Every structure is written in structure tokens, then in C-alpha cells.
Amino acid sequence: MSFLGGARPSGSGNGLNTDKIDMAITELDTITDFFNRMVSSCHAKCIAPRYTDGELNKGEMVCIDRCVSKYNEVQKKVGEKIQSRGNPGAGGAAPGPMGF
Template sequence: MSIFGRGSSAVQSSGAINPQTVEMAVTELEMVTDVFNRIVNTCHNKCISTRYAEPDLNKGESVCVDRCVAKFFEVNKKIGEKLQAMGAANSGGSPVGGSSFGGL
């Protein structure tokens, strides 16, 4: 038994930073933010009148935004499945990770 440390796995889970773990968390956060910003932009273009006669979303705009977001996620899923299928066809495996695809 060593007096110098509690063993590497104990340190790992409570003390030291694993650069790969942090990097993956950062990448995931940036990806989600990017998708969010794209939806905000795209659905604004689709649903919001640029006359800006009033400061609130009107009924029609609100409903349009809800459907726009839902449809965007559907397209996201379809294209994710397509890319996954293509990756599987090309390399015998999914291009990145796999099961979390299209689920965002």
C-alpha cells in the first residue's frame, strides 16, 4: 500500500481532469448551441413577419414557430438516419458514434 496516493482510478473519479471527457462535453455543448441557433434563424425566416407592427408574437406566428421547430427536428432525424445508413454502407459502421444519431 502506498502512502503517496489513493490509486489512479480514485483520483480519476474525484480529482484529475480527463481532457478527453471535457473536450467531448464542450463539443456536445457547441453542437447543441449551433443547432439551436440554426433553428432560431430558420424558423424566424419562415414564421415572423418583418413588418414589426407589434412587439409580441401573434397567434399565427406562435403556432407557426411550434410547428417549424417540430418539423426541423423531423428533418434532422431523417437526414441523421440517411447519413448513418450511408456511413454504415461505406465503412461497415456508423460515421460518428452511432446510436445517438438524429436524436440530437
């Protein structure tokens, strides 16, 4: 998640830089969310919903590998597109319910 870049300064006295930790948690949540959606999309694309046994067959395995690769490429392309639109990530102009 490359554009989660710059750490913001500021701390809280007890030796914990809470901003840095918050940032790390956001990054962790983002990667987990991204991964879970990829698992779900690739399951829908590659695994036939007839369950006669628990093994992945050859075709499914190849499909999963390509699916992960494509999903990752799509993630990059969409990220570039968003950045070129001028949404700088933090505090960005994502279309939301209000102007805040």
C-alpha cells in the same frame, strides 16, 4: 445528438479527463449551433418582417411550434440518412477538402 456516443478514455494527471471534457464541449457547441440555426430558420419561416409591435400573434405562435417540430424531424431524418451512408461520426468520411 445521439451519435456523439462513446467516451474515449485517456486523461492528463491533474484529475481532469480532458478527452471527456473536450467531448462535452463539442456536444455543447453542437447543440447550441443546431439551436441557433433552428431559431434562424423558424424566424425566416414564421415571422413577417414588418415590425409594428413586439408581440407574437396567434398565427406566428402556432407556426413556431410546428416549425420546431418539423426542424427536429428533419434533423432525425438527415441523421439516419448520413448514418446509412456509412459516415460513422468521429473520423468519418465527410467529404472534406483533403483526404488526410
